[in-house]
Amino acid sequence: MGHHGWRGNPPGTEDEARRRIVAAATACLDRVGLAKTNLSDVAAEAGVTRQTVYRYFPSLKDILRAVALAGVEEFAGRMARHLAAFGTAAEVAVESVVFALRTVPGEPHLGLLLQAGEADFFTDGVISPQAFDFGARILRDVPVDWRAAGVATDADLRGLAEVLMRLFMSFLQYPSAPERTDDELRALVRRWVGPALAVSPTGRATPPDPASGG
Numbered sequence: 092m093g094h095h096g097w098r099g100n101p102p103g104t105e106d107e108a109r110r111r112i113v114a115a116a117t118a119c120l121d122r123v124g125l126a127k128t129n130l131s132d133v134a135a136e137a138g139v140t141r142q143t144v145y146r147y148f149p150s151l152k153d154i155l156r157a158v159a160l161a162g163v164e165e166f167a168g169r170m171a172r173h174l175a176a177f178g179t180a181a182e183v184a185v186e187s188v189v190f191a192l193r194t195v196p197g198e199p200h201l202g203l204l205l206q207a208g209e210a211d212f213f214t215d216g217v218i219s220p221q222a223f224d225f226g227a228r229i230l231r232d233v234p235v236d237w238r239a240a241g242v243a244t245d246a247d248l249r250g251l252a253e254v255l256m257r258l259f260m261s262f263l264q265y266p267s268a269p270e271r272t273d274d275e276l277r278a279l280v281r282r283w284v285g286p287a288l289a290v291s292p293t294g295r296a297t298p299p300d301p302a303s304g305g
Contacts, residue, residue, distance in 0.1 A: 098138035109147050112137050113157045117200065120158065130154070162200035167229050170194075174233045180240035181285040183233050184255055188280050189273055191259045218257060226252030240288040254284075 102108040115136035119128045130151045134144045148154045173190055174183050195201055227249040230237070242248050258280070271279065 096137075096139040096143065105147075109157070112139075112144055112147055112154065113161055116154045116158050117161070121199070125155075158200050162198060163225070166194075166198060166201050167225065171229050171232050174229070177233075178235065179288075180235050180237055180242065181281065181288040183230065183235055184251065184284050184288055185277050185280045187230070187255050188259050188262070188284075189276055191256075192262050192276070193273065195259075195263070218253075218260060222256060223249050223253045226256050242288070258284075 097111070102111055112133065116128070116133045119132045119136050123132075128151075130141055130144060133151070133154060134141045137144070144154075148157065170187070170190055174186055177183050177186050227245065230248055230252055237243075237248060242251055262276070
């Protein structure tokens with residue numbers, strides 16, 4: 092398993108070895124930043140040779156991907172806590188797009204793929220089936236009445252997550268010119284996404300009335 096070195100404490104499994112390398116990379120990035128981190132630094136931090144690192148990660152970009160993915164859970168927890176402050180399904184949907192758009196690029200680890208020129212990999216990750224499932228899980232944990240808003244099944248929730256994540260990626264990759272403020276972005280998303288999650292007095296989602304303009 093390439094256990095040479097490891098500061099005298101070799102990992103017991105391949106997965107543990109990968110986790111240690113990712114942890115070493117994270118420590119380097121936190122200490123000196125992306126521009127000054129290289130594969131030799133990561134190897135030294137982990138207490139192994141470059142050849143050992145190569146056994147688990149073909150390049151520094153592969154390590155950066157692993158570091159970014161490791162930050163997803165922590166980011167998801169913060170997003171869920173933020174969304175919990177909103178009382179309706181429509182507000183949660185709108186705010187999820189705004190929160191992700193304003194937060195992800197500046198994330199110390201999740202934003203690494205964008206900083207490292209790995210936008211395609213980042214995009215593929217965000218619009219993957221696994222990401223949609225993950226997004227649905229975040230929405231499911233927010234204490235709003237999804238069923239009353241017409242989101243009655245797991246498939247519905249996953250579909251909503253997909254739409255919101257694709258919307259987020261579109262805004263991220265092709266920002267408005269001039270750039271919208273947060274409130275302007277909220278108003279735009281609320282105008283076109285909100286009606287799909289509007290709740291009638293009967294507790295059922297109500298489509299917008301075309302005659303009323305929304």
